[in-house]
Amino acid sequence: MEKKIIATTSLAGCFGCHMSILDIDERILDLIELVEFNKSPVDDIKTFTKPVDIGIIEGGCCNSENVEVLRSFRKNCKILISLGECAIMGGLPALRNGIPIEECLNEAYLNGPTVGLNTEHIMPCDDELPMLLDKVYPCHEIVKIDYYLPGCPPRADLIWDALVALLTGSELDLPYEVVKFD
Amino acid sequence: MKDRIFEIISKYNGDSYRLMDILHDIQAVAGYIDHATIALLADKLPLSAAQIEETVSFYHFYSDKPLAKFNIYLNDSVTANMNGRKEVLAAFEAACGIKQGQVTSDGTLGLFPTSCIGMNDQEPAAIINDKVFTRLTPFRVKQIVNGLKHGLSLDDLVVEECGDGKNALPEINSMVCNNIRRKGALLNHDYKLFSVINDILPNTSSDEIIDIVSESNIRGRGGAGFPTGLKWKFGSRAKGEHRYIICNADEGEPGTFKDRVLLTEYPEMVFEGMVTAGYAVGADMGLLYLRYEYKYLLSYLNGVLESMRKNNYLGKNISGIEDFDFDIRIQLGAGAYICGEESALIESLEGKRGEPRDKPPFPVEKGYMNLPTVVNNVETLATVVKIIKNGADWFNKLGNKDSVGTKVLSISGDCRFPGIYEVEWGLKIGDVLDMCGADNVQAIQVGGPSGALIGEKDFHRELSYSDLPTGGSMIVFNKNRNLLTEVVLNFMNFFIEESCGTCSTCRNMPYVLREKLLKVINGRGVKQDIEDMTSWARLLNVSRCGLGQTAANPIVSSIKNFRPLYEALLNHEVEYDSGFNLETSVLESCKVVGRQPIFHHNA
Numbered sequence: 001m002e003k004k005i006i007a008t009t010s011l012a013g014c015f016g017c018h019m020s021i022l023d024i025d026e027r028i029l030d031l032i033e034l035v036e037f038n039k040s041p042v043d044d045i046k047t048f049t050k051p052v053d054i055g056i057i058e059g060g061c062c063n064s065e066n067v068e069v070l071r072s073f074r075k076n077c078k079i080l081i082s083l084g085e086c087a088i089m090g091g092l093p094a095l096r097n098g099i100p101i102e103e104c105l106n107e108a109y110l111n112g113p114t115v116g117l118n119t120e121h122i123m124p125c126d127d128e129l130p131m132l133l134d135k136v137y138p139c140h141e142i143v144k145i146d147y148y149l150p151g152c153p154p155r156a157d158l159i160w161d162a163l164v165a166l167l168t169g170s171e172l173d174l175p176y177e178v179v180k181f182d
Numbered sequence: 183m184k185d186r187i188f189e190i191i192s193k194y195n196g197d198s199y200r201l202m203d204i205l206h207d208i209q210a211v212a213g214y215i216d217h218a219t220i221a222l223l224a225d226k227l228p229l230s231a232a233q234i235e236e237t238v239s240f241y242h243f244y245s246d247k248p249l250a251k252f253n254i255y256l257n258d259s260v261t262a263n264m265n266g267r268k269e270v271l272a273a274f275e276a277a278c279g280i281k282q283g284q285v286t287s288d289g290t291l292g293l294f295p296t297s298c299i300g301m302n303d304q305e306p307a308a309i310i311n312d313k314v315f316t317r318l319t320p321f322r323v324k325q326i327v328n329g330l331k332h333g334l335s336l337d338d339l340v341v342e343e344c345g346d347g348k349n350a351l352p353e354i355n356s357m358v359c360n361n362i363r364r365k366g367a368l369l370n371h372d373y374k375l376f377s378v379i380n381d382i383l384p385n386t387s388s389d390e391i392i393d394i395v396s397e398s399n400i401r402g403r404g405g406a407g408f409p410t411g412l413k414w415k416f417g418s419r420a421k422g423e424h425r426y427i428i429c430n431a432d433e434g435e436p437g438t439f440k441d442r443v444l445l446t447e448y449p450e451m452v453f454e455g456m457v458t459a460g461y462a463v464g465a466d467m468g469l470l471y472l473r474y475e476y477k478y479l480l481s482y483l484n485g486v487l488e489s490m491r492k493n494n495y496l497g498k499n500i501s502g503i504e505d506f507d508f509d510i511r512i513q514l515g516a517g518a519y520i521c522g523e524e525s526a527l528i529e530s531l532e533g534k535r536g537e538p539r540d541k542p543p544f545p546v547e548k549g550y551m552n553l554p555t556v557v558n559n560v561e562t563l564a565t566v567v568k569i570i571k572n573g574a575d576w577f578n579k580l581g582n583k584d585s586v587g588t589k590v591l592s593i594s595g596d597c598r599f600p601g602i603y604e605v606e607w608g609l610k611i612g613d614v615l616d617m618c619g620a621d622n623v624q625a626i627q628v629g630g631p632s633g634a635l636i637g638e639k640d641f642h643r644e645l646s647y648s649d650l651p652t653g654g655s656m657i658v659f660n661k662n663r664n665l666l667t668e669v670v671l672n673f674m675n676f677f678i679e680e681s682c683g684t685c686s687t688c689r690n691m692p693y694v695l696r697e698k699l700l701k702v703i704n705g706r707g708v709k710q711d712i713e714d715m716t717s718w719a720r721l722l723n724v725s726r727c728g729l730g731q732t733a734a735n736p737i738v739s740s741i742k743n744f745r746p747l748y749e750a751l752l753n754h755e756v757e758y759d760s761g762f763n764l765e766t767s768v769l770e771s772c773k774v775v776g777r778q779p780i781f782h783h784n785a
């Protein structure tokens with residue numbers, strides 16, 4: 001079987017889902033028998049160098065760069081998977097949704113208890129910086145997503161089973177214990 | 183003010199489990215509960231400031247900011263909107279000179295939205311400083327606001343019309359109406375009050391009482407339908423120094439208002455049911471959790487309890503039964519639908535945020551104060567009294583095989599005779615519609631937002647636990663209603679507003695689904711969106727409690743039964759349309775930080 005190409009990225013996430021990918025432990029050796037990693041923090045390849053079969057997205061979109069990366073994943077990957085709570089629903093970062101953006105920025109840079117060193121009351125506005133979106137978006141509200149793997153983070157076993165199912169074309173079993181919230 | 187607060191704390195003996203009452207009292211004298219007050223409380227109570235703030239911030243009717251002298255909470259339920267809420271709100275805004283969510287600059291009037299207040303058969307309704315004003319019209323609004331501005335009291339303004347039945351008693355003095363339109367086995371006035379306590383309990387063992395309840399096959403009337411006899415049995419067998427009976431009068435499911443009517447007209451029977459449960463289970467304390475919206479009934483209900491104490495229907499050795507001691511306290515809620523969920527209710531009773539507990543253990547084992555606790559709905563407890571009086575066989579003859587007995591329905595919406603109807607289980611939906619005078623019907627919501635929205639092809643189905651269960655809420659919609667914008671969207675807003683926020687699924691998924699719904703409503707929906715909504719909704723099953731587990735039902739059941747309404751709005755030309763616009767979505771943040779948006783279109 002030809003090796004499938006995988007790419008991964010972490011957008012507005014905490015890298016916890018990527019940690020969970022690594023939690024498949026020694027099965028990662030089996031995995032690299034089945035797949036080749038392209039753009040991904042796992043191998044530190046920064047740009048797409050060939051067409052990718054499966055793109056795995058951690059995190060939702062909170063700024064313009066997230067949107068650009070996500071769109072480039074959609075363009076370069078045949079299948080996109082939203083991995084984990086933040087990618088699927090916005091997760092913890094989405095707690096800011098509903099609070100006016102001005103209030104968020106004021107709290108972060110002007111009024112919060114830890115902004116003492118920002119004596120000049122600077123708001124980050126360099127053109128090099130990504131621009132904040134009006135709210136944090138789950139990935140599917142930006143591009144088409146093909147599959148969703150729930151969890152915070154999704155368990156390593158779930159990731160493993162899902163990848164194997166996808167790579168071998170078999171059915172994925174999602175028992176209640178795997179997705180139960182608490 | 184400090185002294186007043188200390189007085190309030192000592193009134194409740196510094197008992198941190200009575201935090202709800204302490205906060206109610208402080209809010210009543212100070213108008214709000216700020217950080218300084220919280221610090222003071224933390225100092226005096228065995229609680230941290232964070233714990234107290236958790237409770238204060240959780241409930242709709244506590245405020246950390248000064249409110250107005252008169253706070254108008256205008257109901258935002260589906261039926262309120264169907265009956266002209268928009269015009270009434272506009273009239274309030276014009277008369278007060280403020281927008282919804284604001285307080286006038288002189289601090290006299292505040293105007294806020296609130297979730298269903300249990301007045302669906304007399305909407306639009308508002309609560310102004312604990313007084314309920316029903317059937318509002320723009321004309322009436324002008325009168326009320328003018329009256330308040332000119333120093334009239336709320337009582338002056340209410341007395342213009344009084345409700346029916348006991349609503350007109352001086353202790354209640356409310357314009358709320360019972361609208362009882364059909365009486366049955368429960369509501370018939372064929373029962374001599376307290377005859378169960380007087381004549382039956384002294385001659386019957388507690389196990390025999392539980393047997394009668396079990397044999398009657400009655401199931402809980404609060405929604406979940408658990409067999410009451412079995413619940414009592416579990417409660418009586420569980421180990422604990424004390425046991426508790428809780429009467430759930432939170433009645434928050436939009437569209438139900440039958441518990442309000444039971445508490446207005448039949449409070450003695452409800453309390454007698456609690457005493458009976460206490461006797462059967464071996465409890466020594468009963469607690470009735472009354473939703474804040476029904477505070478206008480509080481002193482009346484306390485009066486009923488007082489006279490029961492005088493007659494030894496409460497207290498020590500009740501009805502001469504040695505060692506049968508039982509008393510009842512009423513706990514006022516503070517505005518949170520989730521507190522109807524029994525374990526959230528118990529948390530709230532203990533003075534905490536109303537967050538459901540993980541189960542098991544269930545309340546029958548570890549409930550209030552971690553001791554065995556039986557929680558029953560108002561109607562269940564009242565019905566049990568008649569069962570004990572008339573026997574299990576009598577009850578088994580009512581209703582149908584799967585669901586015995588009667589159910590008190592709260593019917594509202596597009597019908598000529600909204601109100602309370604007691605019917606036997608097994609009644610067909612079509613007959614329900616005929617009964618309440620509904621014509622030109624497009625749909626009926628059975629069991630409130632967490633139930634099902636059904637159309638004509640299902641009108642032959644029956645009310646029963648196995649077919650169409652209902653805690654009582656029935657809302658009718660005629661063919662002129664836009665089900666998606668007027669009904670489904672309103673229900674989704676309700677769940678989003680009322681989620682306690684513990685589970686990420688329930689905190690986020692209803693929001694995500696609402697975005698999808700809005701996308702469809704706004705003409706940007708594609709076929710995939712419908713499939714997504716149905717399949718994603720299943721994820722909510724993993725939530726901790728019934729709120730999250732049913733929060734997608736408005737969407738799921740309207741897709742199931744009214745799919746053409748969705749399809750008519752879809753864009754069938756494209757396969758995917760996110761509806762997202764990067765250019766506009768960064769405008770606000772760029773403005774705040776002071777930069778020009780730049781886009782790399784080659785990305």
Ligand SMILES: Cc1cc2nc3c(=O)[nH]c(=O)nc-3n(C[C@H](O)[C@H](O)[C@H](O)COP(=O)(O)O)c2cc1C
Nearest residue numbers: 402403404430432433434522523524558559562728
């Ligand atoms: C979100 C939610 C809200 C609820 N609200 C109520 C309510 O207002 N009144 C009620 O009696 N039961 C309500 N329940 C059901 C209670 O948890 C509990 O099952 C019921 O009070 C038990 O009494 P019963 O067996 O007599 O029906 C609610 C459940 C959930 C999940």
Ligand code: SF4
Nearest residue numbers: 682684685688727730
């Ligand atoms: S399902 Fe919703 S309301 Fe229930 S515990 Fe979870 S977050 Fe709270």
